[in-house]
Amino acid sequence: MREFILVLTGGVGGAKLCLGLQRVLASDGLQIAVNTGDDFEHLGLRISPDIDTTVYTLSGMSNAELGWGRAGETWTFMDVLRTLGGATWFRLGDGDLALHVERTRRLQNGERLSEITADVAARWGLRTRIFPMSDDAVRTVVSTSDGEMEFQDYFVRHRCEPVISALRFEGAEQAHISPNLYAALLSPELSGIVIAPSNPYLSIDPILSLPQMRELVGARAVPCIAVTPIIGDAAVKGPTAKIMRELGIQPSPLGVVEHYGGLIDGFVLDSRDQLLAGKMDLHVEACDTLMSSLEDRERVANSALKLLGNIKSARRGNNPGR
Amino acid sequence: MREFILVLTGGVGGAKLCLGLQRVLASDGLQIAVNTGDDFEHLGLRISPDIDTTVYTLSGMSNAELGWGRAGETWTFMDVLRTLGGATWFRLGDGDLALHVERTRRLQNGERLSEITADVAARWGLRTRIFPMSDDAVRTVVSTSDGEMEFQDYFVRHRCEPVISALRFEGAEQAHISPNLYAALLSPELSGIVIAPSNPYLSIDPILSLPQMRELVGARAVPCIAVTPIIGDAAVKGPTAKIMRELGIQPSPLGVVEHYGGLIDGFVLDSRDQLLAGKMDLHVEACDTLMSSLEDRERVANSALKLLGNIKSARRGNNPGR
Numbered sequence: 001m002r003e004f005i006l007v008l009t010g011g012v013g014g015a016k017l018c019l020g021l022q023r024v025l026a027s028d029g030l031q032i033a034v035n036t037g038d039d040f041e042h043l044g045l046r047i048s049p050d051i052d053t054t055v056y057t058l059s060g061m062s063n064a065e066l067g068w069g070r071a072g073e074t075w076t077f078m079d080v081l082r083t084l085g086g087a088t089w090f091r092l093g094d095g096d097l098a099l100h101v102e103r104t105r106r107l108q109n110g111e112r113l114s115e116i117t118a119d120v121a122a123r124w125g126l127r128t129r130i131f132p133m134s135d136d137a138v139r140t141v142v143s144t145s146d147g148e149m150e151f152q153d154y155f156v157r158h159r160c161e162p163v164i165s166a167l168r169f170e171g172a173e174q175a176h177i178s179p180n181l182y183a184a185l186l187s188p189e190l191s192g193i194v195i196a197p198s199n200p201y202l203s204i205d206p207i208l209s210l211p212q213m214r215e216l217v218g219a220r221a222v223p224c225i226a227v228t229p230i231i232g233d234a235a236v237k238g239p240t241a242k243i244m245r246e247l248g249i250q251p252s253p254l255g256v257v258e259h260y261g262g263l264i265d266g267f268v269l270d271s272r273d274q275l276l277a278g279k280m281d282l283h284v285e286a287c288d289t290l291m292s293s294l295e296d297r298e299r300v301a302n303s304a305l306k307l308l309g310n311i312k313s314a315r316r317g318n319n320p321g322r
Numbered sequence: 323m324r325e326f327i328l329v330l331t332g333g334v335g336g337a338k339l340c341l342g343l344q345r346v347l348a349s350d351g352l353q354i355a356v357n358t359g360d361d362f363e364h365l366g367l368r369i370s371p372d373i374d375t376t377v378y379t380l381s382g383m384s385n386a387e388l389g390w391g392r393a394g395e396t397w398t399f400m401d402v403l404r405t406l407g408g409a410t411w412f413r414l415g416d417g418d419l420a421l422h423v424e425r426t427r428r429l430q431n432g433e434r435l436s437e438i439t440a441d442v443a444a445r446w447g448l449r450t451r452i453f454p455m456s457d458d459a460v461r462t463v464v465s466t467s468d469g470e471m472e473f474q475d476y477f478v479r480h481r482c483e484p485v486i487s488a489l490r491f492e493g494a495e496q497a498h499i500s501p502n503l504y505a506a507l508l509s510p511e512l513s514g515i516v517i518a519p520s521n522p523y524l525s526i527d528p529i530l531s532l533p534q535m536r537e538l539v540g541a542r543a544v545p546c547i548a549v550t551p552i553i554g555d556a557a558v559k560g561p562t563a564k565i566m567r568e569l570g571i572q573p574s575p576l577g578v579v580e581h582y583g584g585l586i587d588g589f590v591l592d593s594r595d596q597l598l599a600g601k602m603d604l605h606v607e608a609c610d611t612l613m614s615s616l617e618d619r620e621r622v623a624n625s626a627l628k629l630l631g632n633i634k635s636a637r638r639g640n641n642p643g644r
Contacts, residue, residue, distance in 0.1 A: 044366075044427040074398040080420035085445055086427075094416035098402035101423075105366040105408075123407055 002028050003191040005308070006184050008133075010035045010203020011050040012068060013237045014196030015057035017227055017304070020297030021194070022058055022128050024305065031129040032058075033181045035198070036113070037140035037169055037206030038151050042090055043081075045100040046107055049152075050203065051117055051132060052099060059124045070095045089157045114178040129180065133207045136175035140206055141168050151202070160239040164246045167201055172209040177216075185216040192308040193217065195226035197289065197300075199240045200259050201247070208263070217263060223311040225266035227304055228253045228289055232272060236290060254279060266307045268300065283311045324350050325513040327630070328506050330455075332357045332525020333372040334390060335559045335613075336518030337379035339549055339626070342619030343516070344380055344450050346627065353451040354380075355503045357520070358435070359462035359491055359528030360473045364412055365403075367422040368429055371474075372525065373439055373454060374421060381446045392417045411479045436500040451502065455529045458497035462528055463490050473524070482561040486568045489523055494531040499538075507538040514630040515539065517548035519611065519622075521562045522581050523569070530585070539585060545633040547588035549626055550575045550611055554594060558612060576601060588629045590622065605633045 005025065007018055009032055021030050032054060039048045056062040056070055063069045073093035082088050092100065099120065106116045112135040121130050140151040144162030154162060177185075184190060198204055207213055217224060233251045235241040241251035249255045253273050257264070257280050266283035269276065270290075277284040285307035291297045327347065329340055331354055343352050354376060361370045378384040378392055385391045395415035404410050414422065421442065428438045434457040443452050462473040466484030476484060499507075506512060520526055529535060539546060555573045557563040563573035571577045575595050579586070579602050588605035591598065592612075599606040607629035613619045 043423050044430055045423070070402075072398075074396045074416060076394075076396040076416035077399070077420045077423075080392075080417040081424060083445060084420060084424045084442060086420065086424045094396060094398035094419075095402040097416075097419065097423075098399045098406060098408065101365050101367070101399075101419075102403060102406045102408045108366055120406060123405060 002026070003189050004029050004031050004184075004187075005192050005194055005305070006190055007032045007194045007196055008035075008204060008207050009033070009050070009054065009196035010198030011038070011053040012057075013229060014050075014198035014203065015054045015062075016291040016297050017194070017196045017300055018054060018128070019057050019294075020291070020299070020301030021304070023294070024298050024301045027127045028129075031131070031180070031184050033131055033133050033178075033184070033207060035203045035206050036132045036134060037138050037209075038155070038202075039137075039139070040150060040152050042152070043087060043092075044104070045097075046104045047090075047092075047100050048103070048113070048117075048132065051113075051130065052096070054130055055117070055121060055124065055126070058128050058130065059121075059126050061124070069093050090152060112178075114180050118180070129184075131178050131180035131184075133177060133181060133213070134175045134210060135178050136171060138172045138175045138206055138210070139170040140202065141170050143167070155202075160242065164243050167205065169206045169209040172206065173211065175210055177210050177212045182212070182216075185220070190220075190222055192222050192312075193220065193224040194304050194308070195224070195260065195264065197227040197229040197236065199229060199235075199238055199243070200256055201240070201243050202238075214263075223265040223283075223308050223315075224263060225268065225283070225304060225307050225311070226256065226260050226264045227268040227300060228256060228270055228273070230256055231270040231289060252276070257282065266311050268303050268307055283307060283314065285310065324348070325511050326351050326353050326506075326509075327514050327516055327627070328512055329354045329516045329518055330357075330526060330529050331355070331372070331376065331518035332520030333360070333375040334379075335551060336372075336520035336525065337376045337384075338613040338619050339516070339518045339622055340376060340450070341379050341616075342613070342621070342623030343626070345616070346620050346623045349449045350451075353453070353502070353506045355453055355455050355500075355506070355529060357525045357528050358454045358456060359460050360477070360524075361459075361461070362472060362474045364474070365409060365414075366426070367419075368426045369412075369414075369422050370425070370435070370439075370454065373435075373452065374418070376452055377439070377443060377446065377448070380450050380452065381443075381448050383446070391415050412474060434500075436502050440502070451506075453500050453502035453506075455499060455503060455535070456497040456532060457500050458493060460494045460497045460528055460532070461492040462524065463492050465489070477524075482564065486565050489527065491528045491531040494528065495533065497532055499532050499534045504534070504538075507542070512542075512544055514544050514634075515542065515546040516626050516630070517546070517582065517586065519549040519551040519558065521551060521557075521560055521565070522578055523562070523565050524560075536585075545587040545605075545630050545637075546585060547590065547605070547626060547629050547633070548578065548582050548586045549590040549622060550578060550592055550595070552578055553592040553611060574598070579604065588633050590625050590629055605629060605636065607632065
């Protein structure tokens with residue numbers, strides 16, 4: 001029996017913490033449930049951006065220069081597609097395309113996204129289990145000043161520029177969580193849940209919008225913590241602060257803690273915001289949460305693990321009989 | 323009103339003659355109906371090898387070193403697909419893939435193959451009209467010593483090694499010829515039909531297997547000629563001679579003439595086989611039919627055009643009133 005941590009994550013920002021955790025945890029010590037609300041059909045292909053980012057990052061294949069996609073990528077497909085008048089607003093590298101084509105083929109063949117993802121991770125030698133939040137279609141739809149739009153439309157084509165008034169996760173109410181996520185949440189070896197520093201609204205809420213997810217995380221015996229995606233009043237990456245403002249929420253770590261409400265027992269705060277710790281009614285651990293280097297990723301991972309440990313110790317202290 | 327030649331062709335060998343004709347004919351002087359019996363679904367993509375070869379060749383994009391595919395191609399997709407355990411027996415370059423992905427998307431969107439092909443040719447600046455023989459599915463199925471197999475299975479995966487006992491063209495009886503081919507055959511500007519030096523059994527017979535095709539070519543007012551795919555007892559390229567032997571036919575230009583039967587009025591023979599001309603009961607023109615250089619392609623094209631001209635002159639001679 002080997003304990004493991006379950007991480008709920010979106011794409012790039014969350015994957016950094018996942019890589020840190022993979023590096024400091026023992027083999028098999030990490031399982032990752034990934035947002036699929038951003039998944040979409042493009043050029044007839046099924047694209048799962050957050051799964052791919054997570055897989056590329058944890059397998060050491062990610063493109064450090066671009067901040068997304070594969071290292072050593074070529075772009076011939078895109079160059080020729082342009083001459084054909086095809087849609088080029090979503091950039092697909094030649095190597096990246098292999099994953100989309102093969103996944104699409106296997107899905108059309110009746111395989112589940114979770115099976116395919118597990119197989120890809122195994123073929124690429126990952127020692128961390130990565131699974132989609134669900135094998136069913138859940139699609140993030142954004143209500144904006146320019147009307148409703150699909151996530152990638154908002155995120156990539158419109159570069160997050162339209163003002164958001166609401167978000168919904170189409171299909172979430174009917175979707176089941178993936179078998180691997182279900183098994184992870186019910187496993188006696190699960191030792192803690194970490195919400196990655198991904199965008200709470202765009203990346204984490206789709207996962208939490210699944211009815212089984214709220215129920216099982218709510219009924220958990222283990223601590224659940226979140227790592228801040230906000231430093232001061234700014235997002236470390238992406239449009240988190242902008243969206244908070246548009247939704248009428250003051251961008252601040254306090255807003256994030258409030259957003260996750262009763263779901264989390266602890267919060268990893270940035271050292272720069274340490275003064276806010278007193279205003280938070282939960283366990284707090286502070287560290288420099290900016291993750292540029294591998295050491296940074298390991299530091300934040302260690303802070304998250306320390307916080308989980310502190311919460312467990314505190315519980316043992318409160319319940320000496322257990 | 324501008325006269326044009328209609329060519330019936332398969333892939334690489336036929337495309338060489340098409341390029342020669344494009345170079346010696348006036349703009350708009352050439353229209354090409356391409357075999358689609360080799361088309362197949364692979365990795366969830368619709369691939370039309372003979373159309374693609376023709377388009378690449380006539381647009382100057384073809385890969386001279388490989389003898390197929392695009393010049394300046396990269397292979398990252400294939401390299402990554404291999405690591406995913408995907409099917410790599412049919413090699414797809416990164417740039418080539420753009421055509422397959424975009425065509426598949428447009429077909430799924432309800433467009434016809436002939437529309438898509440015309441649009442691709444226009445975008446790539448082709449001045450020759452290229453169309454599929456049919457927008458309906460016709461699939462060449464090969465009966466071999468190893469059982470029945472689909473064309474690409476036989477041709478690429480099994481490298482034409484199994485012994486052929488029969489060929490059939492699934493769907494041909496129900497298939498309509500493409501609108502462009504129909505218009506070409508009925509056009510008053512059509513001045514002649516040329517059967518390219520493609521494999522008669524694998525590349526030309528699928529076209530001739532379409533009921534409308536036999537009917538309209540049979541009822542034509544203009545001459546129809548073929549260019550030999552055989553020199554001596556060997557094919558210039560590919561398995562033509564091997565297949566003839568397996569089907570119990572002596573590999574020879576005479577066998578090809580006999581195969582096309584009453585359909586052709588003339589035959590371009592290789593100079594090396596000039597002695598056979600006397601045994602052929604049709605108009606014959608001899609030239610060196612090996613096409614290595616651009617000049618070779620133009621020479622064979624000019625021989626084909628000369629033969630068409632000779633047949634017309636002879637007819638005028640026989641019917642002085644016209």
